[in-house]
């Protein structure tokens with residue numbers, strides 16, 4: 001093992017499952033993104049010693065990282081597909097510090113890569129060349145919580161799980177939940193418009209985020225940090241920062257609406273014999289469970305099997321072709337349990353559910369969620385994972401997995417599908433012993449062409465990042481792309497913010 005790689009391992013947080021997966025799955029440093037994908041460096045200024053001296057003069061120790069071993073983890077993405085070449089990591093502690101960094105970089109034409117928890121899955125969070133990484137981890141203060149309205153105001157570097165723990169103690173929950181919650185930042189969630197496990201119930205971030213504070217490329221602080229549900233005063237500027245993946249500004253503060261902590265939570269985990277039955281069960285769950293339905297997730301046999309085998313996480317039921325996880329959030333435990341049990345017996349009788357378990361015990365629910373949430377990382381232990389995150393109308397939702405299996409045959413280890421049925425969002429993972437250009441060219445653009453033919457979106461929730469700009473035209477027409485370019489030019493005329501991401505080169 002190379003020295004730099006072993007240093008990377010000691011830096012990952014081995015106490016959480018994500019850290020462990022990265023640790024065990026790592027066998028070599030990923031190839032540089034610029035070489036792997038043949039990218040040419042744009043005409044930004046190269047970093048000089050005087051730039052480093054400037055940042056050292058305005059920041060304290062620990063806020064400016066330049067040692068090779070310290071910088072390396074910030075250059076590599078979570079799935080170890082992309083590797084940048086940044087030589088400088090800056091960790092601002094306030095909005096004013098972010099503003100100073102950007103004003104300086106804009107003046108000097110130095111490119112910048114904003115970074116949150118670095119759990120993004122499309123290579124957007126790491127540099128491609130020598131962009132300066134602006135990591136928000138030290139901006140982790142919770143500013144205010146209005147327990148009556150549920151409005152939480154916090155800095156962008158707060159970890160999602162920490163926020164959820166904080167608001168739970170005060171009778172609320174975060175409206176967003178995802179497998180990476182122990183590492184991802186709320187600023188990263190907003191910048192990617194993350195979806196996750198409970199979007200079905202609480203909606204997406206364009207609805208839940210009440211306001212943002214962000215810094216433009218030239219250092220101007222934009223204050224849209226309102227905590228009102230209604231504010232129809234002109235353009236809704238916060239939406240520009242939700243999902244723009246660090247290309248229009250750096251999000252520094254977020255105001256988000258937190259729903260009440262549900263008094264009753266129940267969870268069902270079911271085995272089904274076909275995908276057709278998964279769809280029918282979804283229809284039935286919507287009508288039988290109504291307003292208490294908070295999650296409807298599906299995974300195929302291969303997704304669960306490889307998670308059980310690779311991570312030694314037990315499956316609470318036997319082996320079935322498809323699995324469905326249903327969660328309810330309500331206010332009356334007896335009433336909700338009765339509804340869920342009635343739903344289970346009805347659908348066992350109809351034959352849609354072959355086997356299943358229902359629980360309201362926190363420890364048991366946690367174990368089932370743990371199995372579901374670990375699917376995303378389990379494939380890394382096969383060697384390398386090609387990951388896709390697409391939206392497809394429900395009737396054709398699973399077709400892409402079947403067609404990929406047929407196309408790839410035994411050239412790959414596994415092809416599996418899992419995801420958020422309620423959102424029409426499927427994650428497709430193709431695992432191989434190591435990265436292979438041959439498999440890559442069989443997958444792309446094939447997969448995006450198929451999604452476009454089915455009127456789907458090539459990115460449901462992970463974003464475009466570094467990996468998909470050249471395919472964005474499958475989901476955005478030329479007029480929309482033109483408007484995106486005009487917005488980018490207005491907000492970041494020198495193009496210093498997250499270059500090589502989101503927008504394709506003309």
Ligand SMILES: Cc1cc2nc3c(=O)[nH]c(=O)nc-3n(C[C@H](O)[C@H](O)[C@H](O)COP(=O)(O)OP(=O)(O)OC[C@H]3O[C@@H](n4cnc5c(N)ncnc54)[C@H](O)[C@@H]3O)c2cc1C
Pocket residue numbers: 018078113114115116117118119120121124125126136156177178179180183184185186187188189190191192193194195196197245246247249250251252373376377461462465498501
């Ligand atoms: C195990 C696992 C499960 C996941 N499950 C889901 C899921 O269910 N749903 C989902 O949507 N995603 C999921 N993801 C993807 C990822 O966690 C989300 O995209 C998350 O929102 C990224 O947050 P982050 O703080 O890690 O951002 P990063 O990965 O650091 O950055 C992501 C993008 O946002 C930009 N960015 C980050 N912070 C800021 C900021 N403050 N200002 C401006 N730009 C910024 C970066 O430049 C980059 O383009 C999962 C990832 C993993 C590893």
